[in-house]
Amino acid sequence: MHMLNGKNLPNYRLRGIGKFATYMSIRMAPSILLTTALFLWALQVLWNQADWKNVFGDETNDVAINNYSSSLLVAQNVVMFASVYYLALTSASFHNHTNSILQFSPAKNAVWLVCACFALVFQIVFFAISLAVTSNYSALSILPWYFYVVLFVWAFALIIIDELMKKQYKKWFKRFQLELRLEFDTKLGMHSPI
Numbered sequence: 027m028h029m030l031n032g033k034n035l036p037n038y039r040l041r042g043i044g045k046f047a048t049y050m051s052i053r054m055a056p057s058i059l060l061t062t063a064l065f066l067w068a069l070q071v072l073w074n075q076a077d078w079k080n081v082f083g084d085e086t087n088d089v090a091i092n093n094y095s096s097s098l099l100v101a102q103n104v105v106m107f108a109s110v111y112y113l114a115l116t117s118a119s120f121h122n123h124t125n126s127i128l129q130f131s132p133a134k135n136a137v138w139l140v141c142a143c144f145a146l147v148f149q150i151v152f153f154a155i156s157l158a159v160t161s162n163y164s165a166l167s168i169l170p171w172y173f174y175v176v177l178f179v180w181a182f183a184l185i186i187i188d189e190l191m192k193k194q195y196k197k198w199f200k201r202f203q204l205e206l207r208l209e210f211d212t213k214l215g216m217h218s219p220i
Contacts (some may be wrong), residue, residue, distance in 0.1 A: 040185040042202055049195045053119075053188055057112040060180055065105040069171065072097035072165055103153045108177055110149040114142040114182050119188040124196040126189055 073094050118132040132138055157163050 045198055046195075049191050049198075053191045056187060057069055057109075057116065057180070057184060060176075061105050061112065062109045064108055064173070064177060065099050065101050068169060069097055069103035071169055071173070072100055096160055096162050096165065099156065100162055103156050104169075104177075107149050107153055108218065111144055111177075111181070112184060114145055115184055116188060117142065119185070119192060124192065124199055126192065127185070 117138065119127050121127075121132045121135055121138065122130040159163075
């Protein structure tokens with residue numbers, strides 16, 4: 027099936043944006059929620075005075091504040107890595123908006139592959155430098171092993187969610203293209219000189 031463009035009218039151009047935004051939100055929201063949960067989890071584990079009263083400004087001593095600063099730095103770096111990691115994986119499914127990554131491999135796109143690898147490497151370097159400046163490498167060992175399992179295994183769930191949403195989007199897009207074709211054929215038939 028050939029792809030048809032919609033009319034170039036102001037109201038007509040916005041016709042599919044709501045549906046597209048809904049599909050993109052469903053694809054991105056779980057990763058955003060997970061990175062927020064990972065941040066709170068890491069901060070709670072790393073900061074030994076993880077009481078919500080202390081987080082929201084109750085009285086704490088200087089030792090607790092210094093410990094909080096280093097814990098916050100590590101938690102922020104973990105979340106930055108998770109965000110870049112999840113965005114790189116999500117962007118793999120954006121190469122073709124209707125075909126699966128099994129049909130249209132993102133590895134064929136050398137530019138994307140280089141950019142995704144560079145983004146991950148630069149994020150890891152930033153993470154290492156940030157922890158080296160504060161001499162806080164030991165904080166990573168404080169995080170439990172299942173924290174890292176959740177961090178890295180979510181990638182598989184993310185790809186499955188992306189592919190399921192892409193399947194639904196493909197059905198909608200095919201119907202949308204058929205509507206455009208029907209409208210085009212109808213207009214052509216009405217004003218045909220024959």
